[in-house]
Amino acid sequence: MFFPISQSHISPIYLAVIGFFIGVMGGFFGVGGSFIAGPALRAVGLDWNFAVGTDLAHIVGKSVVAAKRHRALGNVDLRLGFIMAIGTMGGAEVGAQLIQMLKRAGNVNLVVSVVSIVIYVSISSFMIWEAWRTLRVAKKRGPRSKVPGPAKQDESSFSHRTRAIQGFRLWPMISLPTSGVKAISLWVIILVSFIGGLFSGFLGGGAGYIRMPMMVYVLGIPTHLAVGTDLFEIIISASYGTFSHAIKGNVDILIALVMHTGAAIGAQIGAISTQYFAGPKIRLAFVPLPLIGAAIVIYTMWTGHKI
Amino acid sequence: MKADTSTTLRAFVLELAVYAVLVTGYFFLVLHFLSGWLQDLHLHHVKVYALVAIVLIIGQAVLLESVTTWLFRLIRGRSE
Numbered sequence: 001m002f003f004p005i006s007q008s009h010i011s012p013i014y015l016a017v018i019g020f021f022i023g024v025m026g027g028f029f030g031v032g033g034s035f036i037a038g039p040a041l042r043a044v045g046l047d048w049n050f051a052v053g054t055d056l057a058h059i060v061g062k063s064v065v066a067a068k069r070h071r072a073l074g075n076v077d078l079r080l081g082f083i084m085a086i087g088t089m090g091g092a093e094v095g096a097q098l099i100q101m102l103k104r105a106g107n108v109n110l111v112v113s114v115v116s117i118v119i120y121v122s123i124s125s126f127m128i129w130e131a132w133r134t135l136r137v138a139k140k141r142g143p144r145s146k147v148p149g150p151a152k153q154d155e156s157s158f159s160h161r162t163r164a165i166q167g168f169r170l171w172p173m174i175s176l177p178t179s180g181v182k183a184i185s186l187w188v189i190i191l192v193s194f195i196g197g198l199f200s201g202f203l204g205g206g207a208g209y210i211r212m213p214m215m216v217y218v219l220g221i222p223t224h225l226a227v228g229t230d231l232f233e234i235i236i237s238a239s240y241g242t243f244s245h246a247i248k249g250n251v252d253i254l255i256a257l258v259m260h261t262g263a264a265i266g267a268q269i270g271a272i273s274t275q276y277f278a279g280p281k282i283r284l285a286f287v288p289l290p291l292i293g294a295a296i297v298i299y300t301m302w303t304g305h306k307i
Numbered sequence: 308m309k310a311d312t313s314t315t316l317r318a319f320v321l322e323l324a325v326y327a328v329l330v331t332g333y334f335f336l337v338l339h340f341l342s343g344w345l346q347d348l349h350l351h352h353v354k355v356y357a358l359v360a361i362v363l364i365i366g367q368a369v370l371l372e373s374v375t376t377w378l379f380r381l382i383r384g385r386s387e
């Protein structure tokens with residue numbers, strides 16, 4: 001199929017299948033999946049600028065479907081999502097400025113590559129350790145009751161640190177009843193979303209691989225709600241990114257629309273699947289995602305080719 | 308349990324098949340008619356193009372979400 005905006009020939013079946021897999025992953029983990037979509041679009045000859053912008057547009061559509069499904073399942077905290085969107089957009093702008101500074105200094109590729117590898121590997125290592133420990137403690141303790149509780153009931157071996165963060169009293173304090181957080185400083189939420197946005201602007205993509213774990217471990221949001229709320233927040237921040245890229249001529253919306261036909265059904269399946277897994281298991285399954293990102297960066301550094 | 312799994316799988320495969328037919332029709336109808344107009348916007352009215360792009364992707368998301376939810380209900384309802 002010929003896509004006149006980007007002047008490219010791509011099979012619509014390929015786009016729908018890629019969209020489907022990214023949709024399943026996004027619905028299940030609450031991530032945009034740009035670290036797979038970008039290289040997948042590049043692999044069929046799309047220029048990098050179009051790959052990045054088009055992927056963002058497709059993320060908007062996929063996140064609408066997945067967030068709608070998560071909302072029906074009670075997994076979206078709207079108040080938290082709106083607050084986080086503000087911090088994310090601020091962070092994304094600062095991240096983009098940092099990239100411009102590094103470009104001027106002439107060492108952008110090396111710095112971004114090393115930072116991203118360190119971040120990806122650290123997130124994965126920490127999540128393996130935490131989820132493994134939580135599952136081991138739960139196994140030793142045995143079932144709490146003979147009647148199985150909803151998979152949404154979450155636990156973490158890091159929860160004592162999360163409680164300490166929630167005890168940090170800096171005005172204004174807000175409550176998040178949907179997430180079961182009685183009181184937390186607004187600044188902590190803004191800081192978490194700002195850091196997520198910073199990495200999004202600095203490393204590209206939606207940065208769900210850093211925001212979702214931070215929502216669980218720093219803000220104390222149950223994993224299912226972190227996934228759903230992150231998706232809701234991605235709708236706002238990715239729409240902003242899409243608009244910005246479209247003005248620069250980097251979005252082929254026809255490719256995004258075709259990709260989204262696969263993503264729409266994948267995102268529904270991913271979102272529904274979260275109901276059958278407990279929080280620590282979702283977190284453990286999340287571990288390979290940042291490692292795939294790290295592998296892509298190492299490959300790029302090693303060979304000099306972008307994939 | 309096994310009967311449940313096979314019913315769910317059958318419903319899912321049926322849903323994918325119906326969805327594929329609908330989406331193929333959608334490709335040929337909507338994308339064929341929109342591509343010329345969108346290319347023109349992209350070349351000459353880039354701000355309008357940016358707005359239309361967001362409206363289109365969100366509109367399609369809402370539409371397809373409704374279609375898949377309807378299919379899920381329809382096929383599940385029939386198979387039970």
